[in-house]
Amino acid sequence: MSRIAFATMAARNNLTRAIMLFDSLRTFGGEFANSPCIMLIPEKGEPLPDIAREQLNLLDVRLVPFDMDEGAVRFPLASLAFAAARAEQQVCDETEILVWMNEDTLIIRPPVDFLLRKGIHLAYRPVHHTRIGSVYDKPPGDFWSLIYQHCGVNEDRVFPMETCIRDNTIRAYFNAGLLVVRPERRLLEKWLNYFKRLYQHPDFQLFFKNDIIYMVFMHQAVLSGVILNMFERDELQELPEVINYPLNLHLECPTEHRAKLLNDLITCRYEGIEDLQNVLKTIPVEEPLKSWLNDRLAFTGN
Template identity: 45%
Template sequence: MASAEGAEKRERLIFASIVLPNRSSETNALLLGESIRVFAGSLSQAPIWFFSPESGEQLSAAVEDRLRAFDVSVIPFEIDPEALRFPLAGHVHAAALAERMASDRADLLAWLDANTVVVHEPRDLLLQDDVSLGFRPVHHTLVGSRYDEPIDDFWSLIYRYCGVPEGRVFPMTTHVDGAVIRPYFNAGLLVVRPERRLLRAWRDAFLRVYREPPLRELYRRDERYKVFVHQAVLSGVILSTLETDEIQELPPRYNYPLHLHEEDVTGRRPTGLEELATFRHEGFYEDPKWRKKMPAKEPLKRWIAARLSR
């Protein structure tokens, strides 16, 4: 496997993600990696690190070869198999490892879920010097806590476990359903300054609390709490670690959820994907009619189709 070791030049920004040994994750990683190289403009030659858990299964050799062809480093990491089975735990571990590795190599680390596609130069990822986190809110409310309602048991636990100061809680508007909620950050796009150790604090807090009996009881009541506890803990850690003036909400052109395009009620719904910097998806390519349904012009559709046909 390719390695990120030995890098000497200090980078403005490093892209990082996780790739799992299955068809959908590998397909996503290929689309993300090549879209950065083709569409990211001044950031198109930034290092790309994809972390892969050593879980007994291996990435496809053909996929590794294709990733290497556009200079993506595939980095294996160890994780307890039981932890890996918990929803999104692997992402938390990989993000923390990426941050540690980037700490003396880059000013900024952009952690992206692999189901991201870059469409235009994501220049807003280059944060101002006084900003330690660039983020997008969650797509829609789901287990989020509405700002004008009493805090529920789940978020009360998260705030207590993470030590969130009351004065740090502020209103945040979700990406597509336009609800005003307590801060709930999307874990699929995070731009951090590695020296602030935010992603490592996320991992440490997650490992400390995700098996706590009160949370496990909530998982039994509603499976969504189990799926999204990693993101809730992230939100708690951000609020307890950073001052409000250290965080910056990225424009809605970033992290746009293609799979929720028809549900977007905000008045900012893009006519086409070309209006965006990056978008997220849930395996649109599994639908045989994706080209007909995708809100994009033919050149972008052709580019995507050509990658999917390889």
């Protein structure tokens, strides 16, 4: 059994980012560079191009298909819950720790924080900004009250956290783009089971009808409810802000929390290849990362 494994989801339209993610892990991951890696691909999606399969094979990435409910397809990010649960199922008997990441992630330094300490069952980052989050010093509102009700979350389990860009202190709202879990606890499976139940529940349909943002982030709200139901606070570890750092929101972060050098980060997120090229011009970057990015993005720094 391996100590740790890494997984993401990608389809034909975001393969470049997924390949860059695994490439960055193999290049800058240090002691984690040779960890098992899997990529979840939609069972009913378009076939991957041969060149992409060759690149993933060279990076020793295992491809694992996953399926999802037809009714869930209208939820823009629902596939993450289906893919994450399939990844957990795939590696449950193979690894002690699973790192689930969005494909728009780069590994910049060895992520030693991913080695969960004894007694810790989930390491996480808060959401980037508030969006549908519940501001802590205000009542939770109807949507979150329903999430807590359906996920079996008592009020005393809910704790405050700051968003990544510090726009608010909110009720615990976990970023679904990075989850470090112990597969044996089946968090990702439970997340999917609750999501499949709740996205169809009549209690939530009016929210979806009135504002699509609830459809976009329903998966993440359900995840937060499941985490608060499953774990005591001392079983959770908030990862440092140099992990899952949002490059696309760099200028929205308070000055004292902005990355001064890209190389100082451990992992970062970005929205697209062109956005990555543009954003990187605002953050200094040094070797060997600079050359690696030059090779893959034709990036030229200042």
